[in-house]
Amino acid sequence: MMNTPDEPQHEDDNELLTLEIIHRYVELLDKYFGSVCELDIIFNFEKAYFILDELLVGGEIQETSKKSVLKAIAAEDMLQEEETPQGLLEDYTLG
Numbered sequence: 001m002m003n004t005p006d007e008p009q010h011e012d013d014n015e016l017l018t019l020e021i022i023h024r025y026v027e028l029l030d031k032y033f034g035s036v037c038e039l040d041i042i043f044n045f046e047k048a049y050f051i052l053d054e055l056l057v058g059g060e061i062q063e064t065s066k067k068s069v070l071k072a073i074a075a076e077d078m079l080q081e082e083e084t085p086q087g088l089l090e091d092y093t094l095g
Contacts, residue, residue, distance in 0.1 A: 021055070021056070021061060024055065024061075024064075024066070025051070025052060025055055027066060028051050028055065028066060028069055028070065029041070029048065029051060031066065031070060032047070032051060032070065032073060047073075050073065050076060051069065051073060054069045054072045054073065055069055
């Protein structure tokens with residue numbers, strides 16, 4: 001990664017680690033959405049942010065295990081399903 005003259009040089013930044021984190025995030029998105037594409041992220045940006053939040057905290061990697069992150073995402077999906085009353089969705093012809 002090249003820094004422009006306006007950007008400060010951060011000697012403690014590790015470009016390889018940054019690429020690894022991006023790669024891990026894309027792998028998680030791919031596992032969750034199944035062959036992720038731009039439209040998955042556009043129409044499900046809340047889920048994409050949630051996955052990122054499970055992976056990183058404060059710019060630092062929080063969880064290295066893909067299985068653990070996917071379990072947390074599955075638990076969140078179950079929680080959302082429990083909180084969404086089916087009758088409400090049917091009233092608005094969404095269910």
